[in-house]
Amino acid sequence: MFSQFFGGYLLNSELVTKEQLTKALDEKKNTRMRLGVLAINEGLMTAEQVEHVNVTQQTVDKLFGDLAVDLGYLKPSDVDDLLHKQPTDYLLLGQTLVNSGVLSNADFEKAINEYKKKLALNDDDISGDQSEKLSVLVNEFYHFNTAENAKLYTNYTTLLFKSLIRFIGDDFTPLEASVTRSIAAERTVRQDITGAYSGVTMIACGKAEYSMFSKRFAKEAYIAAEEFDDASSGEFLNVCNGLYAVNESNEFGTEISLTPLTFTKGETLELGRECFSIPVQFTFGEVEFVISF
């Protein structure tokens, strides 16, 4: 999840455009990690040293690692360690952006260091999956701590993003949220939360994005039909909300229930309360998640 929010950080910092980021997310599955980016991430080399090795490689027929050792930037043991490191997703994203010339090594070094420092997270936190650490990412991005029911928003949104990665795919970037009282979309699916407290959850997007979202969730079971799009997207929301309800019950002893799903096509919905609208940019288009507690 760090990778997606790091992408959001790059976008909000105007280091990349939405189009560049979406293209990189699409291409990163074919990207091979290079030692230079790994060395920068580990703090073993500066971007300037990596550039020096890259430039020297144009005149000397040697591998990056061997040359970095010759130039005194790395020890042979550093090269071994780096070669055995599994590339994490955010590094693959960074490497793809460097490869396509969107970011220089120096831009990447500055961005990754500033982002880690801002979040006060170390590499173990980033590669792990602890909800507590993930909620730091979510809160830093959306500033839910200023909202009433901040904990509910943080818990729900953290679970939502974990569910998106698990069921839909990791090729997305969270965009800035806004507060709204109405939603206009070609397709919506809504499920309310009742019981210990009330809540609204909704997916809203265009027709094409709705079909793609449904296709991703259904996988090989997908049938190209509008009714099936409703069933599949609705089931994603239902499963996500169900997992949230189980967490609330197990962790806090809070019992909540879910209402049956409702669907709309091409309507403007008055929500009757202030809701957070959380747009998410997938490689296939933008999907909006609306929540209110």
Add this chain to the structure above:
Amino acid sequence: MKIEDMSVLVCDDSMFARKSLCMFIATLGVKNIFEAADGKEAVEKFAENRPDVVFMDIVMPVVTGIDALKQIKDTDPAAKVIMASSVGTQSHLKEAIKAGATDFLQKPVSNDQVKKIIENISKGVL
């Protein structure tokens, strides 16, 4: 009982959940698979076909999964009904067990769990 001789009823108001579960059960070799889109239809299809096992959602329109479970158990106390719900909270679990559910699966239901249940019923150990 051989798996191919078994009959299964899948009850879920979500067409997606229903179709994907039916598709997977068919790959295990089960030939007689019935579908119901709400609790009322589940009770009717159960009475009509007497399946060896029922997979039942909880949150459904018309008649809920728990109420359908109670009605099925009233007509056949030996009926094997597996609740498969997205809301596996403690209260739902207790309610389902009290009403006579054989097992409870949290959605998204894994294929391995379904396979194990079908195999165990086939072997007569569930």
